[in-house]
Amino acid sequence: MNEGNKKKLNITVKSNTKDLFAFTKLVPNRMKRIERASSEPITKDPINDLARKLHPERQFLIIDAIKEETRSTKTYKLIPDPESETKKLSYFRPGQYLSLKVDVNGVRITRPYSIASSPTDVANGFYEITIKKEENGFLTNYLWKNWDIGTKIESSGPEGFFFFERLRDLKNIVGIAGGSGITPFRSIAKAIIEGKIDARLTLLYGSSEEDDIIFYDEFKEMEKNNPTKIKIIHVLSCEEVSLEGCEKGFITGEIIGKYCDVHASTFFICGPQVMYDFIEKELNKFNLPVKRVRREAFGEIKDILKYPGFPKELADKGFKLKVQIGGLSKEIPALATESVLVALERANLAPPSKCRSGECGFCRSLLVSGEVFINPISDWRRSADKKFNYFHPCASYPISNIEMKIPRDL
């Protein structure tokens, strides 16, 4: 800036006197306005209230009814626990899940379960979740023995990104479900029928046995009453099939091509991890844009040994985790083949967690020293977190002794 020029500038807004007077009055005027203001405290914040209704930090629920869907599947109807602060359930987008917190014999763990009921039923005061008993399932064994009508359950708010987004998705939805992966599609189908989602659903549903098909009658009924909106094709992998009109084997590209307008559809996939690996290859044949294939987070990787990059020689190895959580420091054992989160839960030191798939970032923790293996398919960390050694324990496996700082549950 030219010094000479600057000196020449001499601004007058109203008049020299008025301008200077206005300046001298600034602070006194402000003080006057403050002195004259109300001294009433502010007690309301409707925007934070809305945020908490949409995203409650926790919901306290109680089992109101249990329905046996198949020999290994039950639907739990959950309502607000009348003795708790949860008066109303949080509204959700069909396809979202609840992360349940369960004390299993003194070990507190979380599990994500898709909401199977319609969002309209929130107004009727309930959610439904449908759970399939897993062989040797740590949690489901416990649930089958202990969950009954009246059992209290703590849950997260509705979570996850597996929902129809009309600004992005095509109105032809093709659902590909395996096993209990059908649960979010029940919610989506109901919302379509109720006019909450303007789309059509073609559901390719893979089951291993006829007896394992969940919601068979319900979907049949929905299809019958809404033939232009809902279509379901059962795909059975067992040898003997008595069901009419179903496909045998797995959900292959051929089957997908037979029932769907592949290039005019958005695919939603939900099922066990093995199904993803299979479907991925089948869908690749169509060379679809990334945006046309939505995947639900598949939960914890159970067989990390199978994945390339994992140091297989560590399969039987155990390591020590030195954990700082709030004011507590503790050393705990961990296995290389189990996620850091599982080791933490076993020691009752778990940080908050929801998706257990590396996606939501809720368990984000600081790796102070040591090394973890993170499978690239479940590495959803922010770039700076990678740089500064923050990691998601639910999707990380210890491959040395490690020292970490984890957040407490709020």
Add this chain to the structure above:
Amino acid sequence: MSNKKEQNLEDSYDVVVIGAGNGGLSATAFLAQKGLKVLMLEQHNLPGGVATSFVRGRFEFETSLHELASYGPETNKGNVRRMFEDRFKLDTEFVQVPEAYRLIVTDPNEKMDVTMPFGVENMIDAIEKEVPGSRESVKKFFDLAEEIGEAFNYIGSTGGKPDQGVLMKEYSNFLKTAAYSTQEVEDALGIPKKAQDILNGYWAYLGLPISRINFTIYCTMVQNYADLGGWIPTNRSHGFTTAFDKKIREYGGRIEYNTRVEKILVENGKITGVETVNGDKFKTNYVICNASPTLTYNKLIYPKSEVPEIAYKDVNARIHGLTGFVIYAGLDASAEELGLTEYGYFIMDSMNTEALYDSWTVLKPPKGLACVVLNNALPDCSPPGTCILDITTLYKSEPWENVKPEDYHDTKTKIAEELLINFEKATGTSIRDHIEEIEIATPATFARYTRHYKGIFYGYEPESWDSIVPRLMSMGKDVYIEGLEFAGGFNRRLHGYSSALGDGMISAQLTYAKIMKERDNA
């Protein structure tokens, strides 16, 4: 849980900083660097407040930053760059955005489409080209802005108690404009209407109509951008906030995330401690609060009888500012393929900023947008053949207050859709067919993550009576509880990244000085 109590913290600290937003981070880093025993508590599980990022699919979105003013090139460092590089040696990297802004005005009667370069002289030239004969008056705008910037530095250096004689002698133009709106001074300078409209492009970053926004703060912001350029971090805002996190720990400071303060304990007008929802109890005589005075006085101070009447009056006298609405879109075509040539677009129905502001007070698609195509500054911020587009607009919180949870998604989706259409029309591009990931943030989203009162992120409105000048000159007089300082966008430097970061430094310096004085006396 049986062992949750074992996790509780009980300790004493020289200073407890509440909130890890920009103001909290710089304050904590300063105090930790000075060797004080300092603890920063943050209710979210990340640092930054709105200065963060999030991942969806193949994209990592920048949450709120469009560009940092006050960063500047190596050869002309701004305050923020001096803080990051020279003072704290943060492990960060920034790049300059290519142009100041492209301003598109869509009203047929005012139609305009101009792209402004960085550099004061370049900007003056560009405006002269659009509005022949504007050069002299526009140049005065920037000259004035420079003098006013120097006056701010002077006032800051006196701790808010400037010598009136010095002000009269050295900064008379500052004195004479300090009480006026941008409109009043631009008119007084004789800037032609169309040149005003171009100069007013950045108005939405302060969020008040030109007729109400105080001139001194507006012109210094424009001058800062023009002179230093706009800069962004290569790893999104989460890059520098996490670098702060690391540095604070290196300095020996302690950070606890997922830890929400429930009570700031006060006895006989003095801070004595802090308690958290988690069950922690901390002794301290000094708190730097990155939460707003509104939230602090109405919710955090304990017992309530310790909140002086004047504190409530102070909060109630101020005008609570804006919150926002952002569409984050990951697109499956490159910016080039889509014809998105600029980094920053301001798309305004007209340059009647009062009408635009009014459009933020009703639950309809607002008439002013600020859009960023991140790849045009950071080509590798998303995979090849994709790009990231953020469309931001503002809202008063009121129109969102009566939205029912069951209508919330439809409401925001409809507004987002219209804004996307408006963006396409204004830029002549087609983007809706390319959406691979999309998130829509509303005032409720900002409330969810920051817990700010009503989700507000623009602090108190900086009309002349409550703009930076009277705020700076009231420094010290507005401390109603001994040991309590505020830091961040609601405080004396107003909102915005650079302001909040700078404000944290001032609050930390004031607190540090008090502690040192106490130690000297002891």
